[in-house]
Amino acid sequence: MERTLIADIIKKTDEKVRIFGWVNTRRDHGKIVFLDIYDRSGLAQVVAESSLSGNLHPQDVVCIEGKVAKRPEKLINPNLETGTVEIQAERIEILSKAEELPFDMGGKDLDLQLPTLLDYRSLTLRHPKVREIFRVQEVVIDAFRDLLKKKGFTEFQSPVIIPQTAEGGAEVFEVKYFDTTAYLAQSPQFYKQIMVGVFERVFTVNKTLRAEPSVTTRHLTEVTTLDAEMGFISSWEEIMETVEEVIKYILERVEKECVKALNYYGVTIPKVPQSIPRLKLREAQEIIFQRTGIDHRRESDLDPEDEREITRWAQEEKNSDLVFITHYPVSKRPFYTSEDPKDPGYTLSFDLIGRGTEWLTGGQRINNMDLLLERAKERNVDIKKSELYIQAFRFGLPPEGGFSFGSERIVMHILGLANIREASLFPRDMERVDVRLSTLK
Numbered sequence: 001m002e003r004t005l006i007a008d009i010i011k012k013t014d015e016k017v018r019i020f021g022w023v024n025t026r027r028d029h030g031k032i033v034f035l036d037i038y039d040r041s042g043l044a045q046v047v048a049e050s051s052l053s054g055n056l057h058p059q060d061v062v063c064i065e066g067k068v069a070k071r072p073e074k075l076i077n078p079n080l081e082t083g084t085v086e087i088q089a090e091r092i093e094i095l096s097k098a099e100e101l102p103f104d105m106g107g108k109d110l111d112l113q114l115p116t117l118l119d120y121r122s123l124t125l126r127h128p129k130v131r132e133i134f135r136v137q138e139v140v141i142d143a144f145r146d147l148l149k150k151k152g153f154t155e156f157q158s159p160v161i162i163p164q165t166a167e168g169g170a171e172v173f174e175v176k177y178f179d180t181t182a183y184l185a186q187s188p189q190f191y192k193q194i195m196v197g198v199f200e201r202v203f204t205v206n207k208t209l210r211a212e213p214s215v216t217t218r219h220l221t222e223v224t225t226l227d228a229e230m231g232f233i234s235s236w237e238e239i240m241e242t243v244e245e246v247i248k249y250i251l252e253r254v255e256k257e258c259v260k261a262l263n264y265y266g267v268t269i270p271k272v273p274q275s276i277p278r279l280k281l282r283e284a285q286e287i288i289f290q291r292t293g294i295d296h297r298r299e300s301d302l303d304p305e306d307e308r309e310i311t312r313w314a315q316e317e318k319n320s321d322l323v324f325i326t327h328y329p330v331s332k333r334p335f336y337t338s339e340d341p342k343d344p345g346y347t348l349s350f351d352l353i354g355r356g357t358e359w360l361t362g363g364q365r366i367n368n369m370d371l372l373l374e375r376a377k378e379r380n381v382d383i384k385k386s387e388l389y390i391q392a393f394r395f396g397l398p399p400e401g402g403f404s405f406g407s408e409r410i411v412m413h414i415l416g417l418a419n420i421r422e423a424s425l426f427p428r429d430m431e432r433v434d435v436r437l438s439t440l441k
Helices: 006-011 114-119 128-150 189-199 237-257 259-265 281-292 304-318 369-378 383-394 407-415
Strands: 016-029 032-039 042-049 061-070 085-096 174-177 180-184 201-209 222-231 278-280 322-326 349-354 357-364 400-406
Touching (some): 016 085, 128 222, 189 383, 222 407, 237 349, 304 349
Antiparallel strands (some): 201 222, 322 349, 357 400
């Protein structure tokens, strides 16, 4: 007999089926046992005689054969896709026994402290509420790919081992590479720009790594970033317009395809108006000062509380959960960022702030080689180590720019998760590489 996926049993009333899956819960009622069994497609109730079910426990892997029967009307479960039927078991085979679980996996929620959630990651990822986080991440990445391909972008794979960092600074992993020193990529930035000279419009879904010497609720050492770069732009605002289109499309797809996840977490998709409000950094700082009396008008960036406050302003004044902040100081942005000729000292760059934190960063790049070399020298960037990057400019690059965002951070804020580690399958930070590093000392 061929396997039937659990979601398909509703089409097979009064037929005999064979299902494979895991035991989610077991409920004993005298001589009768009720089992909730799940596979990749869904969950179903199985009714079995106690003698047939033996010593089945949660997370045992089983093969069950039986007849699909309609449930009595008063026993229908409207919250379950297969809730109108059940399987009356005739044969149960245990394919793999699970050890006794360290905590209950059968409830709607998994009430665990974050360290425990991560210490048992192989198990906790199986919980339906946790599993849905990564269905959302899949849709976010798929939507990013889908829209950009429709807009004529070409996907490429960027290297992880690089000769030097694109952004400078100390937050970089140095690796021994044969007889020399190399680094793990903080960003695919140089390669995105090189590839503009090949395909004009490109994107990459990449692992990027930063040696962040801190443990916060919104930073990870390793993230899955979604990066895009586009040539022959008419202005830097064209990049923001593309970002708007991408973000709206991602949110529309999540709202349509991730209903279960949104219901699990009791959240709604962020509100996005027809045009996301845009503020220069100095304008945002002035608004924050007028609203709170806190004076950060001389600062080169928004701090976390500033980001939350300007989001509250956008919600109240513009009915938007998102806001663009533009024109960061030249000193705050990487050396390859274009300066605004109409606003000297400030860049044609932007961050997208959503639900109180930065979601995305982008801007126009310098495409004049002499100016680029001058800015690199000012920042003590040894551009000779990135000869291929300069080579692209030597042989001609059009006006261009792009953007980048982490999939984990967007998923975190769509679902209202308390910590970004919940939005990473196997989070890396200065305290953990699968296991807590303190246990290895």
